[in-house]
Amino acid sequence: MGHFILRRLLIALPSLLGISVVLFTVLALAPGDPFAEMALNPNVPPEVSANLRKQFGLDDPVWQRYFRWLFAMLQGDWGFSFISRVDVDKLILQRVPVTLAVIGASQLLALAIALPVGIYSAARPYSWFDRIASTLAFVGFSLPTFFTGLLLILLFSIKLDWLPFVFRSDIAGSGWPWWWAHIRQAIMPVLVLGLFQGASWTRYVRSAVLDVIRLDYVTTARSKGLAERAVIMKHVVRNALIPVVTLVALTMPQVFGGAIVTEQIFRVPGIGSLLIDAILRNDTPVIMAVTFVFSCLVIFFNFIADLLYGWLDPRITFR
């Protein structure tokens, strides 16, 4: 086991380095200039943009900029945003709480829907419940989030006027009213994302459970006289969920990446909208920092998923 961990760590480092090189090169080759808006403004003389480019070292050759970025990153300096003139880590940290709260809650909601519905559907396959659940699941992950988001806004905000649809990250006060205000404004984005994710996970859980429920040892357990509930919970679910657990572990990095479309619709100040804004404005340091952290998380959670799978399933050994 120790060997396995060490080997994975050793492989991870060059992968990360390789990822950062590819990212940096792609961004450097991509057209676009962070000071383009300034260049278009007739009132701003070109010397100003030229000066700024020099200040930020944008005219140096690519490899020089890459190493500068790498050394800064290793020292903990994540860079300085061209557009906001703020340290990048401050920008990201401002948005982490909201992202974790909203996107995290949506993943939990997705799990809370997928597990019971999937298990019950698989326990009674092709019953009415299963058919309805499957249809809803297909509808759920076919409808894009911007559509369901708009539908919910039209229904709950405009027609019924129950919920606000512009997310405010600075609600004053504390205690119960503060929580209530936050819950009210987070319900819709969480629903949109959770239902979308939950729909696809439901199908996955259902097929994982179906695979296990036909096996002989389940029939044995039933014929031993165990209650159906005990059979399902203790024998079927524990084995069927191994692949599901690894799937969930692999989707964890998404929580950090945010959900770009939903954040735009509800104006949730998450990391997804930060990334999209930075891309549209060619704010390279922010893009590099966010995508690099995202790739680190992906590699890390892949590793966790592998460990989990090996730990849960005694048939797997590490080499």
Next chain:
Amino acid sequence: MEERQLRALIEDVRSGQLPRRGFIERMVGLGLTAPMASMMLMHSGVAQSQVITPVYKPNRRGGGGALKVLFWQGATLLQPHFANGTKDQEGSRIFYEPLAVWDNDGNLVPILAADIPSVANGGVLEGGKVVRWRLKKGVTWHDGKPFTADDVVFTWEYARDPATAAVTIAVYKDITVTKVDDYTVLVSFRKATPFWATAFVAAEGMIIPKHLFGPYAGAKSRDAPTNLKPVGTGPYKFVDFKPGDLVSGAINTSYHMANRPFFDTIEMKGGGDAPSAARAVLQTGEYDYAWNLQVEDEVLKRMEAGGKGKAHIVPGGDIEFIQLNITDPWTEVDGERGSVKSKHFAFSDIKVREAMSLLCDKKSMQEFIYGRTGIATSNFMNNPPRFRSPNTKWEFNVDKANALLDAAGWKKGADGIREKGGKKMKFVYQTSINGTRQKEQAIVKQAAQKAGIELELKSVTASVFFSSDVANPDTYGKFWADIQMYTTTMTAPDAQRFMDQYISAEASQKVNKWAGRNICRYINPEYDKLALAGESELDPVKRAAIYIKMNDIVVGEFIVIPLISRPRVRGANVKLVTTLSGWDLDFSALQNWYRDGAVG
């Protein structure tokens, strides 16, 4: 419009026969701006009107609760001299103030100045070469320190230093600002400047505190902590800032104008898009004000039906127009497409351009697409014999276009498309991706089809179309298409920068990385001569006549086809009373905003 006629109109205003507003409206119809028209009147000694409309009713400071505004392009910085576009200027304007701002009628309204300099009160000397500003006494910065002339002089030194890399440098680098005493400064220009109200006025004129920015002038400018925590003289004090997302402020209890501001807190939220911003203000009333509602009028009307909010249409200088390429974008000359040395096979003939302009159905565009949010126009007019509203000097006439093209030798082929000398009239018509623009394109294409012209519609994503990327062939600066369309904005209240975009020196070419503003690459020595004359002309009336003539040339030659004059569209709650100006920032008079029906 001749200079003689302009002077006659000014005399009418002086004698009271023509209301001041009427004069300004006519000048705007000619293509000038309200501030320019106002300066013309000022120069001739016609006093400004002193009435601020609407009247400010609240009789005590505060108590108004929260003011929530939605700017769907969120502010990314709060330092006015580093601002990337209007959103950052608006964010900064909550906290910082200039000496004076432009109101909707083109009047200068003093904010940090005690009064407006004029020839009569000895503020404008040597014909506009020196301007003396008297500062308001008793104004303090948010941290309690007094506001004095030192801050004004420092703002000038800060902005004009190239090491600071301020975006407002163009306004401050050619002037000299000297302190006379603690409350008086002199602004000296290199030569007599008829339009002197540029420094310390409006969006580019916000004053920054010397005691906080002083140690960070020049190359260290980006390290100043005050860049992120603004300390200004404005009606609200800084509370919090999340770039791209939220700017929040709280009431400044020692604000220098009595009974203001009305609101206790202000929150400026960013992100999302225009239709959802319109919804939040007009339909659900969640927010009190939304900026720049680029939404179709039909949709706005439906939202207003709920009675919670209203759309405010404020006239400004922006205009949606079509450009015709007189160079050839399809063949390379000296390794450059669209070179000034080449000639377009069809548009180099003025008759063809005239036919094209006859095929633009502006009335339909206004009626069916823009509604209240756009006015069909010929911003640049062809010497009308007398003055009427601007909408009547253009024509939509397919038959006349057909006749012109026939006369010019373009005969319809078997497929209905005109051709001459083996070349068919197939043009590429490009613009940015925007529902409204695609509809406009469809209207023009339909009319053109009736005249035997085939238009291939091309749309480019806005962030690419409006970029200055040298490697990308689809930017508007390159104009590698036959026809293109977009909105050009007047970024300054003076017409000089706007009109000198058609001089030959500004032709957009490879050598200047297509950053030249003369995108049609129009070369006309007469126009260049007029532009030069306009720069150095001291008499604003003569100057206005020159610019009007320049307008007439460009439109008369059909190089550009003005389509729709686009006023600014803002959404506000029905109870919110705002003072919006089309010539300055939305927040130019933020201290005067209040909510009616809840006045203490």
